[in-house]
Amino acid sequence: MTALHDIPQVQEAPSLHRRILADITDKIVSGEWPPGHRIPFEYELSAQYGCSRMTVNKALSQLAKAGLIERRRRSGSFVSQPKSQAAILEIHDIKTEVQALGLPYRYKLLGRTMRRATAGDRERLGLAGPSPVIALACRHFAGARPFCHEDRVISLAAVPEAEGEAFQASAPGPWLVDRVPWSVAEHRIRASGADASIAALLDIEAGAPCLVVERRTWSAEAPVTHVRFTYAGDSHMLVARFTP
Amino acid sequence: MTALHDIPQVQEAPSLHRRILADITDKIVSGEWPPGHRIPFEYELSAQYGCSRMTVNKALSQLAKAGLIERRRRSGSFVSQPKSQAAILEIHDIKTEVQALGLPYRYKLLGRTMRRATAGDRERLGLAGPSPVIALACRHFAGARPFCHEDRVISLAAVPEAEGEAFQASAPGPWLVDRVPWSVAEHRIRASGADASIAALLDIEAGAPCLVVERRTWSAEAPVTHVRFTYAGDSHMLVARFTP
DNA sequence: TCGTTCGTTATGTATATACATATTGATGCC
DNA sequence: GGCATCAATATGTATATACATAACGAACGA
Numbered sequence A, B: 001m002t003a004l005h006d007i008p009q010v011q012e013a014p015s016l017h018r019r020i021l022a023d024i025t026d027k028i029v030s031g032e033w034p035p036g037h038r039i040p041f042e043y044e045l046s047a048q049y050g051c052s053r054m055t056v057n058k059a060l061s062q063l064a065k066a067g068l069i070e071r072r073r074r075s076g077s078f079v080s081q082p083k084s085q086a087a088i089l090e091i092h093d094i095k096t097e098v099q100a101l102g103l104p105y106r107y108k109l110l111g112r113t114m115r116r117a118t119a120g121d122r123e124r125l126g127l128a129g130p131s132p133v134i135a136l137a138c139r140h141f142a143g144a145r146p147f148c149h150e151d152r153v154i155s156l157a158a159v160p161e162a163e164g165e166a167f168q169a170s171a172p173g174p175w176l177v178d179r180v181p182w183s184v185a186e187h188r189i190r191a192s193g194a195d196a197s198i199a200a201l202l203d204i205e206a207g208a209p210c211l212v213v214e215r216r217t218w219s220a221e222a223p224v225t226h227v228r229f230t231y232a233g234d235s236h237m238l239v240a241r242f243t244p
Numbered sequence C: 001t002c003g004t005t006c007g008t009t010a011t012g013t014a015t016a017t018a019c020a021t022a023t024t025g026a027t028g029c030c
Numbered sequence D: 001g002g003c004a005t006c007a008a009t010a011t012g013t014a015t016a017t018a019c020a021t022a023a024c025g026a027a028c029g030a
Helices: A016-029 A042-049 A053-066 A094-100 A119-125 A160-164 A172-179 A196-202 B016-029 B042-049 B053-066 B094-100 B119-125 B160-164 B172-179 B196-202
Strands: A069-072 A076-079 A085-091 A105-116 A132-142 A145-155 A184-193 A209-219 A222-232 A238-242 B069-072 B076-079 B085-091 B105-116 B132-142 B145-155 B184-193 B209-219 B222-232 B238-242
Touching (some): A016 A042, A016 A053, A053 A069, A053 A076, A085 B184, A094 A105, A094 A132, A094 A145, A119 A145, A145 A172, A145 A196, A172 A222, A184 B085, A184 B184, A196 A222, A209 B209, B016 B053, B042 B053, B053 B069, B094 B105, B094 B132, B094 B145, B119 B132, B119 B145, B119 B222, B145 B172, B145 B196, B172 B222, B196 B222
Antiparallel strands (some): A069 A076, A085 A238, A085 B085, A105 A132, A132 A145, A145 A222, A184 B209, A184 B238, A209 A222, A209 B184, A238 B184, B069 B076, B105 B132, B132 B145, B145 B222, B184 B209, B209 B222
């Protein structure tokens, strides 16, 4: 076999294992290799590309990790059955989002309370006992109009520094991201009618459709924060893009 | 250096590069290594773990691909600044979703039209010319109650077989997934008030909040289908989970 | 016929090595 | 001082090799 590092590289940018990966990905998404199809063995591909098995292995391992193929010892590698579809949903900072709309951003704190966790707080955070929390309410503005209402609880056990923070100048979201490393987040997205108080705060009619995004965040098993963002239905849209 | 393949493996399951990856991930998400921190060089880690540089490289490359670290030649590898948050949103089949609620699933076609793409169709699909499309409307039921309304356009250029399909027995979603390989999908999620016809079809009040999920799918640059699912606000919720 | 054993096979992991390449920091020249 | 040059350095990619491991299948014995 010709050792690739012996022959001078003429031009081309992408590395060999990337090329192999791209070729196979292409065959799969084009449908040429349908789900269940057995793709060539590593040694066959290494012969075909004139490279070592390790190089092919690198490409196939990545495909397997991405879920495009499944690998079985002794049997070979197979194109996966299409899984339940998944999409990458980017959750931007609200400030960035507003500025992306070309509007000036403003943030206003509505209230800040410190208390021992109520039953509601415990459920929102997934806390066991009545440990202290900080509850915050605020509004984010796009230009003159209210863009989003934020209702948040922070566990002081996880973020003791929050006790000394007034949250007057900067919104709690960015403040937390900068300060607390987090390991898991869970999002719930639903539509809901604005109740009287939300309607007043967002300057919309009571019962008007709103997009509600809830996020719960943990850091190493310990709950950190639960937040509920409420957007007027016509002001906001989540966009997610997925490439398999 | 002791060659690892010379000494007998005593026990332990996870491979070495996984352990390295897990260790570093842990240091990052725990905050011990904050954003900007320079993580040890490959040769330092290989000395520390008593393994070859290639093994460390495998772990670090994966971390870089996952976006947890950034690698710079000559400088080393650094913990990334937290990016805009992203979450994996799983989009399930509606049938599966309904059955997960423990309710019997039923599907009913409301209408099927074949036509040259109207301006609206072209915008929905991102089509250039007035090529033929099939427009479908249907309802998905959870038990006796309507669960979701589906409004779909399929480009016949991309899926000629759709012309011969009545879509009476099975919903167009699963039918397409089985037949057409797709390369990109884009989702838009928003809240919207039910208009009169949707309200009637979903058996809710006009103006009631609904969750609207739109999906556009391409296969190798060519638009395949655009679909709009409308769920009554209280019947459905999207859940996404993210671990960095 | 039913298991058990065992060899074969393809993938999984790791090593040592080699050379490419981008970038930094120091060197030396004008 | 400013600028081109160059060596050192850390990562990027690839190779050949080695052995482990899971799993299938055939051979074999009760």
